[in-house]
Amino acid sequence: MTEQRIKWLELGAFDDIPKLGSRRIELDKMKIGLFRTASDKIFAIEDKCPHLGGPLSEGIVHDNCVTCPLHNWVISLESGEAQGADKGCVRSFPIKIANHRIFLGVSKLHEESA
Amino acid sequence: MKKESLVIVGNGMAPGRMLEHLLDNNLSYDITIFNAEPRVNYNRLMLSPVLSGEKTYEDIITHDDDWYKKNDINLHKAEPIASISTENKTVTSKNGKVVSYDKLVIATGSSPIIIPLPGHQLDGVMTYRDLDDVDRMLTVAAASRASKEPLKAVVIGGGLLGLEAAAGLAEQGMQVTVLHLMDTLMEKQLDPSASWLLSEAFKHRDVAVLTNADTEKIVDRGDGAVSGVILKDGRKIPADIVVMAVGIRPSTTLAKDSGIEVERGIVVDDQMQTNILDVYALGECVQHRDTCYGLVAPLFEMAKTLADNLCGTESSYTGSVTATRLKVNGIDLYSAGDFNDGADRQEIVLRDASAGVYKRLVLKDNKLIGAVLYGEASDGPWFFDLLKKDADISEFRETLIFGQAYQGGAQLNPSEAVAALTDDSEICGCNGICKGTIVSAIESGHTTLDAVRAQTKASSSCGTCTGLVEQILTWKLGDEYEAAAITPVCGCTHYGHDEVRHLIRAKSLRTIPQVMQELEWKTSCGCAKCRPALNYYLVCEYPADYKDDYQSRFINERVHANIQKDGTYSIVPRMWGGQTSSKQLRAIADVVDKFRIPTVKVTGGQRIDMLGIQKEDLVPIWRDLGEAGFVSGHAYAKGLRTVKTCVGTDWCRFGTQDSTGLGVRIEKFMWGSWTPAKVKMAVSGCPRNCSEATCKDVGVICVDSGFEVHYAGAAGLDIKGTQVLGHANTEDEALEIIVAVVQMYREQGHYLERMYKWSSRVGHEEIKQQIMENKDKRKRYFDRFVASQKIAQVDPWTERVAGKDRHEFMPLTVVSPAKVTHLEVVR
The missing domain is CATH 3.30.413.10 (Sulfite Reductase Hemoprotein, domain 1)
Known part of the structure; x- marks a missing residue:
């Protein structure tokens, strides 16, 4: 997947996501959680806990992780990997910020939906 | 042989440094400099000390007239360049002077960003960038000292420059307010803990700091001079001057008009050459590998590279890791590298609450990649050096955070926070026993918990302060005292719940970052275990003043409904004492039909539970229920x-x-x-x-x-x-x-x-x-x-129907499949 083939989809303003908070986006049928950390990094991962499908975007954000609201699994926002003793992984998506707007890189999704 | 001609446009610190390198290499160009400012070269980093009165202009000159004369450099002061002809290899000044070049260096620097707010042209609105700005501020400051009441200054921008300006103006006796758009100061260089300490330090020197402050307009006094600013939320702040310090923008007009490639800045390669042969650029006006720099260290590195290349030594500039130090008297602050959290990264945090010290190092693969130091930053350059060198620190990782002098050194004392309490801090709330009383009991030979209890009654009632009494024993007696193990709140702290609650009270801690700093939390922003606990303790301790930390609440308490296994919600309206009426039941039935709620259930607590509600439907449902007189049943609450x-x-x-x-x-x-x-x-x-x-x-x-x-x-x-x-x-x-x-x-x-x-x-x-x-x-x-x-009895459902936390109840964006196939290609 080359850089050129990523399509950047504008999602909204940086400030639409509260610090240490999250928002959900719906892209076709997929739900993606957007998270903003204490140090103002934005991450996007599939909004579906690898454990039992809980909506991660409803969890508490701390460091670069989110704790799932259903059973407290801790998921890395960077890699999508479950932390600690739990095993599992969710998809993560590239994000870029330009002019205080958030863009999601969507080439893979695009291929799938095409 | 005739010397080659080198023309430099701009005379800031970057070309100044480049000239020094050129002269060191004994290379003889015929050098001509055009400077828009009517001055010789001075150290722009030292503007803050000039503003605060510690230094004068003369003190900060780096190259005076004699230096240019001695080195045979032709300096044109107050002579801006109007155009460049890259075809004829000439530059033309505003006054019509034409000079031809063999090599050209563009160093036009940057200009401060002026937000085009209504009123930005008023008299008294200024920027903070060069000596003219400082002169203007000093004039106002002098007027302030001469007037009965100090004059008021508003500084827009809580970054490095804005804070330095604010501190300088405060030093000059003005009454200063800093307005910052984001919720923490210097958010790009600092993590939230350090930002909080910084903002406290400014408050202590009587500088008001307003965060989340979005300026709407600058107000005209009536005669074209400024009288204050109005924020978007309606707050009004009176001001005699308004300083805009929101950032800088590369000055690229000249280059752009001359056909040189410009994006955000003048685009240069690793040799500092633009897209045109023999035309170079350096300093704050350039964009190198997509980055524009505003700090001095990268500019100096660029200057060295360019000087080498002009001397014929091939040299490459590959970008800089930057370090920031705030130059304000009495505030010691240093930040370098990347201090974001990450799964592959570890952090080492040292907090010394009594000394107001916070240090955080971020490690990756046994290498230091970021550092934030507050309160005691003398090791900053040492850390920065380790960081730049990519040094493997595994050998001395244990003691790394104590800095260079302590390699192989000291152990942390877990009783430090107790030691820092004053003698009249209350330890045992039940019996009103202060630390001093306990200390004297220990000193008079009561060296066990029971003995202290018997002597002072401390921890003899509810017992929740037992841990603290034990820490005082440990602090006084050291290894002689063996304390019972305390179960910490979570991995972020060594304190247990009781200790945290008592210390919040004893030290009058009022926010989560403050608790984490003063109690020396081991992580930078806590975890999903400790944050909701701290939030509750603060809500309980300061019901009237504490601002509930929304992001430290579990989802159910954020959206005032109960999350279910499939991500839908259930809601339970309040039925006082379990009583209901036909009107209420009818309203519930209507809501169930209207929103197709799949399950309705009578609960064990004599209420009606509606399950399977989509999040987006919550607020409309509450609107309907509210009209029938229902309020939230708090079926989701720790309450x-x-x-x-x-x-x-x-x-x-x-x-x-x-x-x-x-x-x-x-x-x-x-x-x-x-x-x-x-x-x-x-x-x-x-x-x-x-x-x-x-x-x-x-x-x-x-x-x-x-x-x-x-x-x-x-x-x-x-x-x-x-x-x-x-x-x-x-x-x-x-x-x-x-x-x-x-x-x-x-x-x-x-x-x-x-x-x-x-x-x-x-x-x-x-x-x-x-x-x-x-x-x-x-x-x-x-x-x-x-x-x-x-304060507590406000119905959360009614509040949300009225619009509170609207973002919580709808997705940020919903993209339809049709749109997904027509996405714009950004790059």
Whole structure:
């Protein structure tokens, strides 16, 4: 997947996501959680806990992780990997910020939906 | 042979440094400099000391007229360049002077960003960038000292420049307010903990700091001069001057007009060459590998590279890692590299609350990649050096954070926070015992917990301060004292719940970042375990002033509904005492039909639960329910849930008291209060106990002679009958007892600790003594509950129907499949 083939989809303003908070986006049928950390990094991962499908975007954000609201699994926002003793992984998506707007890189999704 | 001609446009610090390197290499170009400013070269980094009065212009000159003369450099002051012809290889100045070049260096620097707010052209609106700006500020400051009242300055921008300007103006005696758009100062260079310390330091020097402050306009006094600013939220701040310090923008007009490639800055390659042969650029005007720099270190590195290349030595600039130091008297602050968190990264945090020190190092693969130092930053350059060198630090990782001088050195003392408490800090709230009393008991030979207890009564009542008393013993006696193990709140701290609660009180800590700093949290922003706990403790301690930290609440308490396994929600409207009416039932039926709610269920707490609701439907449903008079039933809260009742003397032939009426009264009195864990209650009209009051957190059994108040029952994970707290003759007395015991639990319970666990920890006798025997104490608990209820009783559903937290209830974006196939290609 080359850089050129990523399509950047504008999602909204940086400030639409509260610090240490999250928002959900719906892209076709997929739900993606957007998270903003204490140090103002934005991450996007599939909004579906690898454990039992809980909506991660409803969890508490701390460091670069989110704790799932259903059973407290801790998921890395960077890699999508479950932390600690739990095993599992969710998809993560590239994000870029330009002019205080958030863009999601969507080439893979695009291929799938095409 | 005729020397080649080198023309430099701009005379800032970057070309100044480049010239020094060129001269060091003895390379003889015929050099001409055009400077727009009417001055020689000075050190722009030292503007802050000039503003604060510590230095003068003469002190900060780096190259004076003699230097240019001596080195045979032709400096044109106050002579801006109007155009460049890259074809003819000439530059033309505004005054019409034409000079031809063999090599050209563009160093036009940057200009401060002026936000085009209404009123930005008013007299008194200025930027903070060069000596002219400083001169203007100093003139105002002099006028301020001459006037009776100090003049007022507003600084827009809480970054490096803005804070330096604010500190300088405050030093000059002006009354300064800093407006910052984001919620923490210098958010690009600092993490939230360091930002918080910084903002406290500014407040201490009487600089007001307003965050989340979005300026709407600058106000005209009526004569074209500024009189203040108005923020978007309506706040008005009077000002005699407004300093805009929101950032810089590369000055690229000249290059762009001359056909040189410009994006955000003038685009250069690793040799500092633009897209045109023999035309170079350096400094703040360039864009190198997509980055524009505003700090001096990268500019100096660029200057070195360019000088080498001009001398014919091939050299490459590959970008810089930057370090920032705030140049304000008395504030020691250093930040370098990348300090974001990450799964593959570890952090080392050192907090010394008594000395106001916060240090955080971020490591990756045994290498230092970021550092934030506050309060004691002398090791900054050493850390920065390790970072730039990519040094492997595994050898001295254990002691790394103590800095260069301590390699192989000291151990942290866990009792430091206790040591820092003053002698009159209260340790034992039950008996009013201060630290000083405990210390003197220890010093007079009472060296065990029991001995201190017997001597001072500290920790002899509810016992929640035991850990703290033990820490004082450890602090005084060192290894001689062996403390019982304390279970920490979570991995972020070594303090237990009791210690945290007591220290919040004793040190009057008022925000989560403040607690984390003062109690030396081991992580930068806590975790999903400690944050909700700290938030509750602060809500409970400061009901009137504490601003609830929304992001530290579990989802159910954020959206005021219960999340279900499939991500839908359930809601339970409040039915006071379990009573309802045809009107209410009709409203519920209508809502169920209208929103196609799949499941309706009667709960164990005598309420109606509607399950399977989409998040987006919550607010419209609450609107409909609200119109029928419903408020939230708090079925999701660590707070008062339900008061179950039976029909009592209203209908029942065995009823002894108005149990329904009392249940409704208790519920109306206590709803909305937050507690450590959920609280369920019941009132039964006779000992047959139809409302099952004897397995509740608080239960009342009505009898002929009055009311038996029970508490600490459970029918969940554990099954436990209640204990009898005491007898009340009247409803009023019963209510006072119930409220007081709940308040005692609110003040002492560990977060998520149910009432029955609290009571077995603290002891039934102690609770009974405080609530039933000590009437004064009971009254004080009651009063504190009443005070906190003044703020707590706002229906969260009504608030959200009115628009609060709207972002929580809808997705940020919904992209349809059709749109997904027509995405714009950004790059």
